Every structure is written in structure tokens, then in C-alpha cells.
Amino acid sequence: MIHRRFRRIVALASGALLTATLAFAAPASAAPAGLRTQTQTQTPLVVNARWAGHPTFDRIVIDLQGYVPTATVTPVQRLIYDGSGKPVPLPGRYFLEIRLNPAAAHDDAGGNVYLGPKLRQINLPKLKGIALTGDFEGYVTFGAAFDTLPYYRAFTLHSPERFVVDIAR
Numbered sequence: 001m002i003h004r005r006f007r008r009i010v011a012l013a014s015g016a017l018l019t020a021t022l023a024f025a026a027p028a029s030a031a032p033a034g035l036r037t038q039t040q041t042q043t044p045l046v047v048n049a050r051w052a053g054h055p056t057f058d059r060i061v062i063d064l065q066g067y068v069p070t071a072t073v074t075p076v077q078r079l080i081y082d083g084s085g086k087p088v089p090l091p092g093r094y095f096l097e098i099r100l101n102p103a104a105a106h107d108d109a110g111g112n113v114y115l116g117p118k119l120r121q122i123n124l125p126k127l128k129g130i131a132l133t134g135d136f137e138g139y140v141t142f143g144a145a146f147d148t149l150p151y152y153r154a155f156t157l158h159s160p161e162r163f164v165v166d167i168a169r
Contacts, residue, residue, distance in 0.1 A: 044069050044161070046105045046140045049116040051127055058127040060144060060165040062098065065113075068156040071100045071163045075150075079143035082134025090121065090129035092145030096152065097133070098165060099142075105135040126150060126167045 044066035
């Protein structure tokens with residue numbers, strides 16, 4: 001009789017311990033929104049675009065606050081402004097479209113956070129111009145102009161966060 005009571009107490013205590021352990025072992029994704037990291041919940045902000053000439057390549061750098069979002073670089077026949085569809089007035093025969101998503105060049109109140117050029121002609125050996133062509137529905141888009149066919153590689157750098165496109169000379 002004493003053994004049965006002892007077993008019952010041990011079984012109840014084990015069950016209570018197991019229940020408590022499972023309650024504390026919830027996955028990180030179940031954490032309240034206030035405990036998640038800012039980079040998981042905030043849209044990255046595009047704050048600047050810059051360029052430089054190097055001995056064997058020209059470089060475009062897009063500076064971000066937050067994390068580097070998905071980015072694509074696509075050759076296009078012409079550059080147009082997102083939303084309006086108007087042509088971008090950059091000289092060149094070849095163009096690259098750089099698109100970041102999710103991203104924004106404005107804050108939640110609609111204020112501009114992008115401090116870089118909106119449209120700039122450049123006189124580097126390969127890069128002839130750059131333009132901010134869109135900040136619309138979670139996409140930020142840039143266009144780059146060239147006189148000759150651009151051969152490029154794109155990658156991210158961290159601390160600070162940035163997206164880079166190198167164009168071979």
C-alpha cells in the first residue's frame with residue numbers, strides 16, 4: 001500500500017515536472033513580438049548610394065540600415081521610373097536594374113531617409129550614371145548606365161550593412 005502511494009506521488013511529480021519543462025521550452029519563433037530582434041521585424045532602409053573607380057573595376061555601393069534584403073541585378077534595355085513608367089534620362093547603351101526587397105527609402109511616416117543622389121551622371125571608365133528609380137510597395141530600385149556591356153558581380157558586406165555591385169573594366 002505504501003509502495004502504491006509512493007509510485008503515485010512520483011508519477012504525479014514527474015508529470016508536473018515534464019509539463020513545466022515543456023512550457024518553458026517553447027520555440028524562439030513563439031516569442032512575443034517585443035522580444036524578437038529588430039532586424040526580423042523592421043523593413044531595411046536604403047539610406048545612400050555611392051560609387052568609386054578602382055584600378056580594375058568600378059563599384060556601386062548601396063548603404064542600408066537593418067539587414068541586407070534580397071537583391072537582384074538584371075540587365076535591361078532601358079531604365080524607367082517605377083510607378084510612372086517614364087524613361088530615366090541617363091545616357092548609355094547598356095543598363096542594369098538593381099532591385100532590393102523588402103526595402104524602403106522612407107520611414108513609416110513617409111519621410112525620406114535616402115540621402116544619396118536621385119539622378120547623377122558619372123564619368124568613370126565603365127559606370128556613366130546612376131539613378132534611384134523607385135521606392136514603391138516594399139521595393140527600392142536603382143538603375144545604372146554604361147556605354148559598353150557591363151560584366152559584373154554582386155555581393156553583400158556587413159558591419160555596416162551594404163549591397164555591392166562591381167563592374168569589371
